[in-house]
Amino acid sequence: DAGVTQSPTHLIKTRGQQVTLRCSPKSGHDTVSWYQQALGQGPQFIFQYYEEEERQRGNFPDRFSGHQFPNYSSELNVNALLLGDSALYLCASTWTSGGWGTDTQYFGPGTRLTVL
Amino acid sequence: KNEVEQSPQNLTAQEGEFITINCSYSVGISALHWLQQHPGGGIVSLFMLSSGKKKHGRLIATINIQEKHSSLHITASHPRDSAVYICAVRPPNYGGSQGNLIFGKGTKLSVKP
Numbered sequence: 464d465a466g467v468t469q470s471p472t473h474l475i476k477t478r479g480q481q482v483t484l485r486c487s488p489k490s491g492h493d494t495v496s497w498y499q500q501a502l503g504q505g506p507q508f509i510f511q512y513y514e515e516e517e518r519q520r521g522n523f524p525d526r527f528s529g530h531q532f533p534n535y536s537s538e539l540n541v542n543a544l545l546l547g548d549s550a551l552y553l554c555a556s557t558w559t560s561g562g563w564g565t566d567t568q569y570f571g572p573g574t575r576l577t578v579l
Numbered sequence: 580k581n582e583v584e585q586s587p588q589n590l591t592a593q594e595g596e597f598i599t600i601n602c603s604y605s606v607g608i609s610a611l612h613w614l615q616q617h618p619g620g621g622i623v624s625l626f627m628l629s630s631g632k633k634k635h636g637r638l639i640a641t642i643n644i645q646e647k648h649s650s651l652h653i654t655a656s657h658p659r660d661s662a663v664y665i666c667a668v669r670p671p672n673y674g675g676s677q678g679n680l681i682f683g684k685g686t687k688l689s690v691k692p
Contacts, residue, residue, distance in 0.1 A: 496679060500620075505583075505665055505682030519679050551620045555680075568612075568680065570622035 465490065467556050467571035475577045476544050484539040484574045488556030494518075495537040496568065497529060498553040506553055512537050513559050541576075549578045582606050585666050585683035592690050598653040600686045602666030605647065612680065613640050613651045614665040622665070625651070656690045663687050 468487045476482050488495050494513045498506035508521035512531035526542045535556075541548055552575075555568040583604045592598050602611070613625045626633050626640040628649065633640050637656075642649040653660055663685040670681070 498680075498682075503684075505667075505684045506622075506680075508679040508681070511679055521679065553620070553622065555622075567624055567627055569624065570614075573620035573622075575620065 467492075467554055467569050469552075469554050469571040469574050471574060472572070473575045473577075475579065477579050478544055478546060480544050480578075481540065481542045482544060482576060484541075484552050484554075484576070485536065486539070486554030486556075486571055487536045488554075489569045492556035492558050492569070493535050494557045494559040495531060495535065496555045496557075497537070497539045498555065499523070499548075500551040500553060500573070502550070509539070544578045546578050549576060551575050581683070582681050583666055583668055583683040585664075585686050587686060588684065589687045590689070592656050592688070594657060594690055594692050596656050596690075598656050598660075598688065598690075600651045600664050600666075600688070602649045602651070602683055603647060604649075604666075604668045604681075606668065606681065607671055608668040609671045610669045611642055611649050612667045612669070613649070614667060616663040616665055616685065618662075625664075653688075658690045658692050661689050 467489050470485045496511040497509040500506040509523050510520040511518050515531045528540045531537045551573045553573045554571040557568045586601045610627050610629045612627050615623045628642040637654045639652040665685040666683040667680040
């Protein structure tokens with residue numbers, strides 16, 4: 464049983480570019496959350512997708528957008544990259560199923576984004 | 580002030596020592612998580628607590644809901660326990676949607692042989 468997978472592992476972009484990060488949830492999970500972790504900081508919640516819709520959003524600008532596909536996998540898109548977007552981007556999955564699912568999130572290994 | 584505060588920020592211990600990491604939070608929660616993050620980024624969920632105490636091997640986690648405080652204890656510490664330990668809280672569920680996690684900044688633990 465594969466856990467949460469993310470791609471790519473590392474990514475280097477320049478300011479102003481756009482980036483897409485991908486996440487496949489753990490088998491049986493239907494909810495994907497994205498987090499940004501700056502160096503030396505705890506992760507910050509970006510948004511959460513369930514039933515192909517953004518259900519919750521943290522304090523991030525509209526440059527950060529996402530998508531969830533029918534197979535529950537998800538993408539995180541960041542437009543007009545800034546130097547401050549350099550961080551580890553973590554994806555976590557869980558099973559919600561109408562609110563009666565588990566409360567435990569399973570994290571992927573993350574994508575390390577460097578913006579030059 | 581952060582909603583989730585951890586102490587200490589950094590901790591160095593000798594192999595075999597008993598270790599305590601503390602977490603205080605200022606918001607209402609439905610659950611509290613203790614997570615372990617190794618260099619390179621991978622995060623592993625250690626415990627999820629909503630009350631009382633849980634034990635897994637050499638790890639013990641406690642929570643006091645009234646005092647909004649949780650502790651993670653490691654008995655007989657070992658160099659392989661070296662990692663960042665993160666406390667995260669989950670606000671109460673809203674309308675069937677799982678609340679997001681609010682993270683502390685983490686405690687960097689280094690266990691020397």
